[in-house]
Amino acid sequence: MKLHRIKLNAIEHRPLLKGLDLSFTDDNDLSNVDPNCFIGINGSGKSQLLETIADIFFYLDRIFRKINRVIEPNAPCLFELEYSITKSNQNYIVKVIQEKSRGTAPDVLLFDYNYNELELFLDDIESYLPQKIIGYTSGENETLSIPFLDYYDEYADHTASRALPEINSSKKGAAKDYDPRFYLMDYSTNKGVVIANLMSGNSRKVKLLLDSISITGIRNFQLKIQTKHKAAKGKDGIKLTPELEATVKNLKIAAAAYEYDASINAYTFDFYNNDVTRKVINKYFGSSIEFYTALYKLELLNNLIIDKKYRNEIKKTRRQKSLVIKPPTVSEMDKVFSYSEIKLFLNNKSLIDYINLSDGEHQFLNIFGTILMQDTPNSIFLLDEPETHFNPKWRREFVKLWNALAAGRTQDNFITTHSPFLVSDCKREKVFIFKKENGTLQISLPTKETFGASFDYILMSAFGLEYTTSEKSLKDLKDLIKSDDIELIEKGLSNFGESPEKFYLYKRIEELRENTKDDAPNL
Structure with missing residues (x-):
């Protein structure tokens, strides 16, 4: 799955994005993970665009899925979307056009790779949607969370209704299950x-994943x-x-x-953890993503502890005000499903409780663990500043490790970042610089190649930083x-670390x- 183009003709709740028209390159090279990278200062619209992509696919999922279909009268925005998808070893192009905000479903057109239009029936549209939409956000208030939280609520309610015999017997399709399409990894x-x-x-x-954090299993x-x-x-x-x-x-x-x-x-x-346990888990649950999904569905039940009226009010407020409002946290003793006593081996064979790992280690295992197990084809990753808690070494190795875990997949990847480490591992045509000027969003490609570029160039292009030295020391x-005063400057040299800017102190001396020589009297 590759997103080729997104155009936003009208979007009331995110006026900054109105008129956005972005095209993305598709080089069909599956041997490397080559993410689309959004960079720019805070508030420039990067996360808003990720959420809008998720919003659109959430809307399409609701109105075109066969089970638990929701007739959605209001589109999240007026948009045009084009992406490619692989089905039965054939490549197709899908175009979606939403021209009215209320009461009208979008036009969905299907083409082969030569742009010959193909017949597409309503009940077949679902099979041409991305199989999985995976979101990651490191913060509590990231806007990317909203469509995923709404999906979480909706899926949990459906799970609850399917358990009630009186509903199952009267509502066609209520007893049927479907695997979730949306996964929020927080x-x-x-x-x-x-x-x-x-x-x-x-x-x-x-092992590749664990080697980076000194854990063996x-x-x-x-x-x-x-x-x-x-x-x-x-x-x-x-x-x-x-x-x-x-x-x-099966857990028994x-x-x-x-x-x-x-x-x-x-x-x-x-x-x-032993050979017998792993074999039994693989037999009854299958792959890591299937095992995770089974646990995920149980975890959804925790949402049902919270009063339904309150959950509906939260969801309504979340949508009306575009606020990330999460349900209140259920205490561990009141949860329907919970994890505990997770013990990990360190390299020195000592044990550590999972909760005693650092925030960075939790984030590292979550992000790369998600990338590793989410190997479903025709999926799209939307990662919002995933390197937030990473040390410089992990930031430097981010794309390299991502590539080692996920190369060869028919997936698309979008990432927002402030890290020059990540940008330096992305090709110029995949890097989009977001700038807000006088309330208007401007998006451009870098003027020079970013792959392997110096941090000075990247920081200048993305953030307008003429110098990479911190502001106080630079002043x-x-x-x-x-x-x-030469003596004062020479004495002050020792106060500064090595940097290109320090060179100007030597030049000033x-x-x-030279001026002293020129001013000396001729004898």
């Missing part, structure tokens, strides 16, 4: 990502499921769908041991350069000495 998903990868992921690629973890406790609504608590009942049954088989408390219908599963250095 801090709350870390544990599931780590467990799924370390228990059922590709061993060679998992997982020793054990615990899962808890409780559906009939004091926080659960109704006398019978949270109902499980047949699919989730099957998941619980895979666990080394489990306990059951009938009074609150609670299970505590203990898992130990002090400039003040010293203005001095006519030479100038003053």
Whole structure:
């Protein structure tokens, strides 16, 4: 899947993006991960565009999916979208045009790679949408979260309705399940990502991931499921769908041991990492993404502890005001599903509890674990400043590791960043500089190649930084350069580290000495 073009003809809640018309190159080279990279200062529209892409695909998913379809009267914006997708080893081009904001579905056109139009029926449109939309945000208030949170709420409600016999018998399709199309990878998903990868992921690629953080593997973890406790609504608590009942049954088989408390219908599963456990997990759950999805669906049930009216009010406010409002956090003791006792082996064979890892290590495992397991073709990654908590070494190796984990996939990748490390590993035609001038968004490509470029050039192009030295030290250095006192300048040299700007102090000393010679009397 590759996004070729997005045009936003009208978008009321994000006026900065109105009129945006961006085209993206598609070199068909699957041997390298070559992300589209959005750079620029805060508030220049980078994250807004990522969210708009997610918004559009969320809208298309709702009105074209076969199960739990929602007739959406209001489009998120008036847009034109073009992307390529691979189906049954054939490449197709999809064009979507939304001309009216209310009451009218978009026109969806299908073409072969020679732009010959093909017949497309309404019930077939879903199969030409991206299979997975994966979002990542490191912050609590990132706008990218909104469409994913809405999807989370909607999917959780559908899961709850499918567990109720009276609804299943009267509402056609209510009992059917469908795998989620949207995955938001934020801090709350870390544990599931780590467990799924370390228990059922590709061993060679998992090692690549772990080598960077001095961890060799997982020793054990615990899962808890409780559906009939004091926080659960109704006398019978949270109902499980047949699919989730099957998941619980499979967890019983895979666990080394489990306990059951009938009074609150609670299970505590203990898992130990060994060959037998991994084989059983692979047999009953499949790949790491399938195992993660099974756990993800159980985790959705935590949303049902919160009163439905309150959840609906949050969702309404979120949409009306474009605010990232999350449901209140459910305490660990009240959750329907929770993780605990995750123990990891360090290189020196000592143990560390997962929660004792640093924020950067959590983020590293979450991002690259997600990239590793989300190998579904025709997927799109939307990563909003994923390197926020990374040290310089990890930032420098970001694209390299991404490539090692995901090269060869038919996926598209978008990333926003402020890091010159990431930009220096992206081709010029994939780098988009966002600038806001007098309230108007300007997007341009760099004038020179960015792949392998110096940080000075990247920082100048993206952020208008004439100097890369920090502002306070640069001011002090400039003040010293203005001095006519050679001795004062020489004494001040030791106060500054090595930098291109420090060269001007040496040059100033030479100038003053030359002037002294010129002023000397001729004898």
